[in-house]
Amino acid sequence: MTISRYIDDRPEEGIFRVHADVFADPELFKLEQEHIFGKAWSFLALESQLVKPNDYVTTYIGTTPILVMRDGKGKLGGFLNVCRHKGALLCRKETGNSKFHVCSYHGWAYSSTGKNIDIKDRDGGCYAKSFDCDDHNLIPIARFETYKGLIFGCLDPEAAPLEEHLGELKTFLDLALEQSPQGLEFVPGRINYTYDANWKLQLDNGLDAYHFSSTHTSYVELIRRREVEKAGHKDAKMFDFTKRFSQNGGMFSFENGHSLIWLNQAQPELRPLYSKIPEIEKRVGVEKAQWMLKLRTINIFPNLQIADSTSLLLRTFRPISANKTEMRVYCMAPIGESPEDRTFRIHQFEDFFNVSGFATPDDTAVYEDCQTSFASSQPGWLQGYQRGMAATTEGASESATAIGGRPLASVEGPWIIQNETVLQEPYREWARLMAPALRAREEEGKHA
Amino acid sequence: MLDWKSIADDVLSREAAALDDQRFDDWIDLFLPDCEYWVPTWIDEETVAHDHTSQISHIYYGNRAGLEDRITRIRSGRSPASTPIHRTSHLFSALVLLGEAQDKQFEVRSSWTNHIYNPHKKNVSVLFGSSIHTLQCVDGQWKIKRKKILIKNDFLPSIVDVYFL
Numbered sequence: 083m084t085i086s087r088y089i090d091d092r093p094e095e096g097i098f099r100v101h102a103d104v105f106a107d108p109e110l111f112k113l114e115q116e117h118i119f120g121k122a123w124s125f126l127a128l129e130s131q132l133v134k135p136n137d138y139v140t141t142y143i144g145t146t147p148i149l150v151m152r153d154g155k156g157k158l159g160g161f162l163n164v165c166r167h168k169g170a171l172l173c174r175k176e177t178g179n180s181k182f183h184v185c186s187y188h189g190w191a192y193s194s195t196g197k198n199i200d201i202k203d204r205d206g207g208c209y210a211k212s213f214d215c216d217d218h219n220l221i222p223i224a225r226f227e228t229y230k231g232l233i234f235g236c237l238d239p240e241a242a243p244l245e246e247h248l249g250e251l252k253t254f255l256d257l258a259l260e261q262s263p264q265g266l267e268f269v270p271g272r273i274n275y276t277y278d279a280n281w282k283l284q285l286d287n288g289l290d291a292y293h294f295s296s297t298h299t300s301y302v303e304l305i306r307r308r309e310v311e312k313a314g315h316k317d318a319k320m321f322d323f324t325k326r327f328s329q330n331g332g333m334f335s336f337e338n339g340h341s342l343i344w345l346n347q348a349q350p351e352l353r354p355l356y357s358k359i360p361e362i363e364k365r366v367g368v369e370k371a372q373w374m375l376k377l378r379t380i381n382i383f384p385n386l387q388i389a390d391s392t393s394l395l396l397r398t399f400r401p402i403s404a405n406k407t408e409m410r411v412y413c414m415a416p417i418g419e420s421p422e423d424r425t426f427r428i429h430q431f432e433d434f435f436n437v438s439g440f441a442t443p444d445d446t447a448v449y450e451d452c453q454t455s456f457a458s459s460q461p462g463w464l465q466g467y468q469r470g471m472a473a474t475t476e477g478a479s480e481s482a483t484a485i486g487g488r489p490l491a492s493v494e495g496p497w498i499i500q501n502e503t504v505l506q507e508p509y510r511e512w513a514r515l516m517a518p519a520l521r522a523r524e525e526e527g528k529h530a
Numbered sequence: 531m532l533d534w535k536s537i538a539d540d541v542l543s544r545e546a547a548a549l550d551d552q553r554f555d556d557w558i559d560l561f562l563p564d565c566e567y568w569v570p571t572w573i574d575e576e577t578v579a580h581d582h583t584s585q586i587s588h589i590y591y592g593n594r595a596g597l598e599d600r601i602t603r604i605r606s607g608r609s610p611a612s613t614p615i616h617r618t619s620h621l622f623s624a625l626v627l628l629g630e631a632q633d634k635q636f637e638v639r640s641s642w643t644n645h646i647y648n649p650h651k652k653n654v655s656v657l658f659g660s661s662i663h664t665l666q667c668v669d670g671q672w673k674i675k676r677k678k679i680l681i682k683n684d685f686l687p688s689i690v691d692v693y694f695l
Contacts, residue, residue, distance in 0.1 A: 299609075301609075303606060443609075443612075446689060
């Protein structure tokens with residue numbers, strides 16, 4: 083099976099289609115583990131989660147367990163969270179602080195630098211000499227780098243440096259990461275849930291302006307009720323979403339599969355960041371500060387989204403199988419924010435997002451409906467990637483240029499476009515990474 | 531002496547039955563207009579959030595209006611997560627008085643298990659945990675002044691709504 087079986091990309095004919103099988107084939111899930119999650123940079127943690135020496139966070143890249151540690155001297159490191167002896171998970175907690183990690187199985191011990199410091203009862207163990215030739219230290223992640231407080235890891239030693247991978251997206255990523263001179267932190271409180279559908283449905287939905295007025299009708303009506311009847315949960319200080327529908331916005335796409343959607347902000351005073359704009363303007367300039375008030379959702383390929391459409395959010399969506407995905411969702415906030423702004427931010431976040439919010443569960447429900455149909459190949463080529471093709475221009479639009487942004491392609495215009503071309507670069511990158519594997523699979527098939 | 535246990539059993543039973551029978555007006559009516567409704571998150575595996583102003587909650591409402599929004603959405607017919615409506619079975623037990631019961635107010639802890647059936651996906655999920663109700667007697671009627679719900683299995687399945695809790 084070559085890649086054209088899954089992605090039909092013919093820009094000169096105005097065609098871009100994704101096949102339903104992309105979301106359902108268990109064989110593709112296995113190949114994605116190796117060729118997407120084994121190759122791409124994955125978000126691991128915020129530096130602000132590991133402030134003190136010996137702080138640690140455990141997470142995953144795809145299905146690979148990862149341990150991120152700050153060593154005794156303050157240096158960050160990323161390792162497989164796996165004991166070299168029998169392969170048990172080494173660190174069994176999500177976060178904490180420890181100079182040493184001792185495996186619960188046979189007691190092999192490692193320092194926060196990843197170095198093996200004890201093999202239990204080694205002296206009496208009658209090991210052959212060859213054992214001493216083995217490296218017993220934790221396996222470091224092949225590549226481990228940070229960008230403005232975000233920690234990333236990559237399992238591919240040949241990968242381009244992180245900053246090169248993020249490329250021109252950085253201009254727009256900085257609009258989130260430079261909201262405070264002290265950096266950003268996660269508001270404490272774990273939001274962790276699963277949905278029964280493919281991970282790429284979250285990729286799609288996070289960049290999808292088109293679904294809002296249909297999937298979230300009940301929420302839009304609630305907000306109207308709060309505005310008009312002055313009834314309901316007004317404490318959330320949520321935006322009047324109908325005001326958004328008269329704004330201009332669009333999308334930018336970038337190399338390596340990154341992209342973002344944006345929209346001008348009708349009620350900037352309802353941004354938790356609003357009171358900080360004078361400070362921000364002095365620090366980053368008026369244009370960038372004004373851009374921070376626009377609604378933006380970034381997808382960093384493959385599975386990291388930073389959304390600033392209500393209060394600032396970071397989410398990862400990790401495939402557990404072809405039809406099961408783990409969501410981790412964090413409310414992100416400027417370090418040093420006033421308690422009043424923090425509470426405002428939290429309550430606005432909770433109103434919309436989360437497995438128990440007013441909007442996110444409706445997204446989850448429709449992902450699962452899509453996945454139900456993908457159990458069959460019959461849906462074939464999907465038509466959800468073409469809206470806005472006639473409005474997509476090469477390079478930077480006016481609003482991108484205003485802050486020196488240099489995307490590959492732009493859409494800029496009225497909200498009603500609700501473009502889907504923002505999804506094309508992510509699927510081009512998916513195709514680029516998966517094509518060699520699919521070709522190899524076809525070759526094997528021929529020789530079988 | 532106040533028969534707190536009978537009162538708590540009565541109010542919590544009526545709450546569970548109202549949710550299971552989807553009599554949401556009756557459910558809302560059990561809460562005082564200025565009630566607090568709080569479902570805190572876990573900070574890590576062993577620590578529960580303790581401050582809704584500086585930590586994330588699954589749900590936090592400082593009054594009944596948030597619950598009214600919930601019911602409006604469930605009934606709208608326009609929320610795919612709520613349509614068709616899920617079926618639930620609420621069970622609670624282990625009523626324990628916290629502090630001292632006063633004539634018009636007391637606080638009670640319970641353990642609960644709720645089964646939730648999604649008739650669209652045809653699957654079952656289970657949530658369990660503990661709750662603390664502050665009950666208050668207003669005009670001769672015992673009402674919920676505060677409800678704090680701790681979900682113990684917080685690796686959550688797809689959708690959580692107030693009638694699952």
